[in-house]
Amino acid sequence: MDRWRHILRVTEELGDAVAGIRATEPGSTAAGLLASLDPAGMAKAAGECLDTLSTVRSRVNRGTVNLGVSGRARNGKSTLLQSLSGLDDRQIPSGRGQPVTAVRSKIYHSLTDRGARLTMHTERSFLEEVIAPYHAELGLGPAPRDLSAFARHLYPRVIDDEAAEGAARPTLGPMLARLREAQQALPSYRAYLTGEIRTVDLADIRDWVAYPEADAEPDRRLYLAVRDATITCAFPIEDVTALGLVDLPGLGELTPDAEEHHLAGLRNDIDFAIVVKRPTDTNAMWAREDADALQLIGRACAVADVRDFTLVLVNTGACLPENVTALHDDLRDRLNAASGDRGYWVILADGADGDAVREQVLHPVLDHLATALPRMDEVVIEDAIAVCRDRGERIGSDLDELSKTLRTLAVPTLTEQMIARAETLRAQVAASLQVWVEGLRGRADKDYEDEEFFERVAEVHAEVREWMLGGFGEGPEAWQERALSRFRVDRASLPFASAELNRIRVEMARRFSAVDDLLLQRRDEYWAGLVAGLGTRMVRLTNGHGPRPQDLMAAMAEALRDAPDPCPSLAETLDFALDVRLDYRTRVLPRLRRALDVLFPEEDDPRDGNAATTLLAVPRTAEGAAELFNRVTQLARQAAYDAQAVLAQEPGTTAQVLFAYGEQFEDAFVRSDSSEAEFRRLAAAFQDRLWPDEGTGPQAVTEGLRKVHRLAAELRTLIADERPRIAVERTGR
Template identity: 70%
Template sequence: MTGSAVFGGSTSISLRPARRLSYGGRLGGDPAITAMLWGHGAGAPVGRTRVHGLRKGGGSSVSDIKESLDAVLRRRREHLPVVDEQMERWTRIRQLARELRDATRSAGAAGPQGPAHAALDSLDTEAIERAVQDCLDVLAGVRSRVGRNTVNIGVSGRARNGKSTVLQSLSGLDDQQIPSGRGQPVTAVRSRIYHSATDRGALLTMHTERSFLREVIAPYHAELGLDPAPGDLSAFALYDYPPPADAAGKADQPRLAPMLARVREAQEALGTYRHCLTGEVRTVDLSDIREWVAYPEGGAAPPVKRPYLAVRDAAITCAFPIDEVTALGLVDMPGLGELVPEAEAHHLDGLRNDVDFVIVVKRPTDTNAMWAEEDARALQLIASVCTVADVRDFTMILVNTGMCLPENIRALEDDLTQRLNGNEEHRGYWVVLEDGADRDVVRDRVLRPVLEHLATALPRMDEAVIADAIAVCRERTDAIATELAAWTAVLRTLAVPTSAEQTINRAERLREEVAASLQAWVDTLKARAADDFDDTEFLERVAEVHDDVRSWALDGFGEGAEAWRERALNRLRVDRASLPFASTELNRVRVEMARRFAAVDDVLTQRREDYWAGLVDALGSKLALLVRDASHDADVVRPQGYLQALARVLHDAYDPCPVLAGTLDSALDVRLDYHTRVLPHLRRALGVLLPEPDDPAGADGPTTLLAVPRTAEGAELLLERITQLARQAAYDAQAVLAREPATAAQALFAYGEQFEDSFVRSEQSEVEFRRLVGQFQDRMWPSDGAGAQAVTVQVRRVRGLVAELRRLIDDVDPRHPAAEGSRR
């Protein structure tokens, strides 16, 4: 059997509680496992009789006991690698289970509710996590057991029954190290005492400020209803605790008032231990250990020092008074029944993690000579942690007879024999009657019989613990495999597109959206190019420019009629002819009129800007996100700058989209200005202002009109005739410009139609849209983590986690049926 098989596999789907090994029976596990673990069969438990505390059938030598217990410890450590391997595996499974829970919740929170959400909501991640935690808990218990280098015996019991006295007798220590006394309880800190022939001292693990507040003070607040508990030491120091008399109502005051007194004592003494809350491990001489583990003696002068409050754990090392003792540890528990919050929880923690056997001390005094409810509760606490071994195999009741009246001793013995054990000598609790203060008696009649018993019983109990861990892990493994199979079946019903499919779908939707938007935009361009469409703004601008040119001509071409006539007369006299001046003036008027009519260019430029703005809107919001990072550039705000930036993005992408980018470049080459579109037609209208035709001999020209007398009357006539020609040219130019809106609209419609055709339907358009989405979809769908697409992403994540969990669960035991099913 391999190491993995010891703690893995599955034989049942039920989640039963851990089995209890009844005293007097055989281990309910596989004998082969027993033989593998210990090298021998599971022997029958040892029977016991009570003869003044001596166990019948004893007599093993000290050396034999030591050799047997040392062998137990060696065999325990052989299991460590297997346990560690399994804990590592289950820790990984727990991590994946938590990731599965988070992924499922994320999918449930993403996008609108749909079939995927309903399917995921039907899956129970908590069942898997609980099963995994069960395995980790049971394995942690096994590791705590097999990882120890000592056999540990706990000494427990109610306060004032001589528990500390018994510990002194077992360990050889005295009141300075293990305090005992009369009246109030004295043990304040759980201590562990280890045998060493050479070392003598104590290691104290101190609380941190945080652990002190969480583990010591917070339980008081919870019990007293004083929430919230202080979050730091300053808040604790200033907390206004009520007086004990006000702790609670009448019914609870007897229980809660002492607790309130304890927490007030801790507050008042804070200055005496605050500096110790460092979390460090400090070494203390045994002569100084008392104040660190015991309550202060009564009558101490204030301020009372309470350094024990800063101690989280105490480990004492000394030489025990027994020859050739094995690696032995004693665990000193605070007394049961103390009014300290969670004291019994700490007691149980000690039993689970540190103890192989428990000696429960009971002292028959005048008021304590009967087996009481508190004593029964002590055994119940012990039984609650002995989940696989009978508590009677795990426990001794030591009746501490020292300085007790014989009648009280007999009364307690009769009570234990007749009522607790029911006169079942071989099946009841192991009861020993001895003086706990007599070290020789405790050594020979308590400790040695216990060690002799453990030499035989520990292999049996260890085997039971390990077999139970195997069974629990197998059952939880099967339950998890069943749950994951159900998950797999549900997830198979969810059609989740692959990443490539998602990219293709997005590219197709984007192309469709852009095509629809561009077509709507082109339809508006087409409507403007219709015969019945009037560009009122452009026509008004043409009329405005025409009026300006006409007024300029009527005003003596900008210099006044009188000044013009005077200048004309002077030139006529100088040239002794009218034609040179008239030709020069016609040329000047023609050039100036062409310049002035260029004022309509602002409307044409606006038409081009409107065209680009409409194109930007038609491209849609998704493509706009590609130039979002360039929004700090003021030029991008303008339509032309935006289109240039978008073209650069497509050109410079690591997978360029040259066709789409080139189409954008072409859209920027829209020629709709005055000089390109209007001036060629306008020049023909201004031809009436030429001084003479290109072929003067073959056509009539204005020459005869320009020949006037060289007098004032001739200058007047020349002005009239040139003005008339200018007005005619202006009229013709206005007629030419009136036709331009339809021409410009036709041009823009053609530009737009060509763009839409090239951008959406070119041979490479479909490929480049996919390429575009493939590399920019994170920018074009930036918020999709909370949208519908997130559901598909998360479902894929859930599916991957389930598959990985199934592989890990199958690997726990390769023979598991789920493994074969998954391979099939």
């Protein structure tokens, strides 16, 4: 069974793999060639083996010989069980009129234990196994999903004439009545729907296993909470140790799936079936319903001879002799005459007479089973072996056809697939980076004008000019008053003029640094374009780091360095790209400082006769202060003009720098001598992260075919292991 469970699991996985290929690429060659494969049929064959083996296991694993008592209601089934077990109406109810037994019970002989163990329904099993069949049979739609919904559900009072026509109406009407009774009585048993095993004294068992008596509370139906009942007591029979009695559900009861419940009990729980038939005035002939009952037992036997498995007990208790004779003759002439040389076993006995039942029924049955059980076991086991062999050969034949198909479909090896992925990724990255580099080339062209940068420079120059003409931050009058005051203190104009030129030069350099934001923006645009050029697949290396492009690049470099097989050259190239320096202090300030040299009080070379100090000496009067303001303003305006000219050259220079950086990055990342090898390492180390979307497209078909190959090989090995084992068991060698 373990082997066949394994086979079933592999066939189901094979079915999923084939279905995945068909769903991924419905029009592909692989999907077309696999269309004729029937994995569901293979799984069904394995399931049939498991069902057959499970029946064998249930049969040989029982610790008791179980006799099942079957028959239509009101034929003495419960009375026979009482005679065999020694129990009475308080434990195995019997009566006239409607059926009494509501729960299938198993009764076991025990000299030490006396009591009952009730396996209770859970809320879910109650709704699925008890209520849902009523809904299906009555055409009421899906069953309620919980008990509260069941309690609120509005059930019709009568069967819809359109839903039930003719003969169906008398059957469905009582079913609907039972369903409404179950709903009305819900408060009486709701608390017991726990799934637990409940121990009950035999004196209190009746309410749990029988329909209520006529004078009982109409809304009390505890039996609805019981899934199964097991009773233990001492049978009034000597020399009995391991004997069990199974009270099978009454045939002909108006409950959904009654026949299937009966069949399940016959197949799984018993070794021998006693069919009770009581010849009353209206029941003295062998009827269609009786024949159906034997046919049902035949279905349960499957391969064993039903005559080894079955006894027809004519219950003669309180019956007229002529009715007994009529039934006996009818069985001889109509049932057994049509059965060939070996007819059904028929015994006449009073089911209420314990002594007669023991002597005339039980003892002969046990004597029969002493020789019949081994015979039936052998047939059942032989059939199970034959079923497994047949299903194994069927699956093997399907695998042969699958192998022919797979041989026509070339599937790349894992190494080939990894190399192909690496080459494809490298080509994609190269193509995308080249598009990005071409964009950088266009910006570096001499005819390209960075309007945004020019506008920013003009904006900063205007702010500096306004600052100068507005009195260098304090107003012309205030500036001149401060100058005159300083003239008087120093008894000279040059100290103030020198200090003021120094202040203005430093402040102008600071104010022109306002273009730094645009320079940094160009660098960020460069990084963003580079990350986009690497592609979304490469970004998956970052595991969600970000969102800034430089953070993503740093995370990529770290992942490449820390890979099981590192990619140092690719990581170093990313580090190089992160080292782009495009800020104001690095790129602009050195050249801008030369433009501001005019604001030094003296030339660096004091031997130059054109020293600026000659322009700064003014009278120490108000008129001199005004003249000095005009001279300093002129120098500042000249410096601002020169600085603006320096900044106007920066967009082209910056673009050339970024283009050079981009070219170098693309060249090193794609074409270095280690690039090809490191892309393969990259593909191997991060394949799950880089290709998480392989559930679609041709790649998914390849993965699916590889899985089909593997599962087919595994299944073939399992089937091959099964065939020799069966052969050894059959021959005993």
